Amino acid sequence: MKIEIIKCLEDNFSYLLINEKNSDACVVDPGEAKPVLKFIEENKINLKYILNTHHHGDHIGGNNTLKNKFSAKILASENDRERIPEIDIFLSDGQVWKDDIFEFKVISVPGHTMGHICFYFFNEKIVFTGDTLFSLGCGRVFEGSNKDMFNSLTKLKSLPPVTKVYFGHEYTLNNSIFCSKFDENNSELDRKIIDIKKKLNNGLPTVPSSIKDELDCNIFLRAKNLKEFSKLRDLKDNF
Numbered sequence: 747m748k749i750e751i752i753k754c755l756e757d758n759f760s761y762l763l764i765n766e767k768n769s770d771a772c773v774v775d776p777g778e779a780k781p782v783l784k785f786i787e788e789n790k791i792n793l794k795y796i797l798n799t800h801h802h803g804d805h806i807g808g809n810n811t812l813k814n815k816f817s818a819k820i821l822a823s824e825n826d827r828e829r830i831p832e833i834d835i836f837l838s839d840g841q842v843w844k845d846d847i848f849e850f851k852v853i854s855v856p857g858h859t860m861g862h863i864c865f866y867f868f869n870e871k872i873v874f875t876g877d878t879l880f881s882l883g884c885g886r887v888f889e890g891s892n893k894d895m896f897n898s899l900t901k902l903k904s905l906p907p908v909t910k911v912y913f914g915h916e917y918t919l920n921n922s923i924f925c926s927k928f929d930e931n932n933s934e935l936d937r938k939i940i941d942i943k944k945k946l947n948n949g950l951p952t953v954p955s956s957i958k959d960e961l962d963c964n965i966f967l968r969a970k971n972l973k974e975f976s977k978l979r980d981l982k983d984n985f
């Protein structure tokens with residue numbers, strides 16, 4: 747399975763997962779259709795599935811066009827039944843879904859939205875975290891409580907450290923400023939920031955990160971309890 751990073755809108759990441767044997771593909775969170783279409787047409791990809799982490803427009807904006815053009819099926823949380831149009835396959839927490847080489851486990855992560863899910867491709871050890879876990883940050887808590895978000899992040903923390911993290915937005919540099927302000931003397935964070943700046947200076951995305959890097963460097967994952975987490979989330983909301 748090959749992963750192609752497709753930049754969408756301002757700072758969104760969409761991902762094409764491609765079965766290299768037959769060019770079948772899934773797209774994760776197509777924020778808009780145009781750049782995804784461009785890649786599909788230039789590379790003769792067969793788009794079969796559209797995977798949505800949550801219902802926000804910057805993650806589903808391309809659904810309709812892509813579904814109509816390629817008869818792709820939309821997979822999303824059963825909890826987003828009323829909010830994501832034309833879902834074909836409803837997913838629930840803990841479910842394993844499989845088609846050919848695409849096989850993932852659904853991890854329900856309420857907080858940013860109540861229907862938010864992550865796609866964990868356990869064979870490849872890759873997780874798509876949408877707007878729940880960013881590199882060096884986490885999503886704003888729009889619908890759930892801080893407790894929901896804290897528990898959701900705790901679930902992600904238990905994934906194998908080698909797991910690669912593909913997140914929804916290029917917020918990493920900004921997030922790093924917050925982390926270094928409130929987590930001084932973290933040498934792993936210093937190392938990560940050097941790496942991030944190198945990538946960005948070369949015009950590269952900071953995706954993917956890894957669970958290990960985030961455990962070491964992401965202040966929201968380093969929070970020891972709900973109280974500490976909530977304090978950080980409040981500080982970040984006003985940062």
Ligand code: ZN
Pocket residue numbers: 800802858877
């Ligand atoms: Zn969102």
Ligand code: FE
Pocket residue numbers: 802804805877914915
């Ligand atoms: Fe978003």
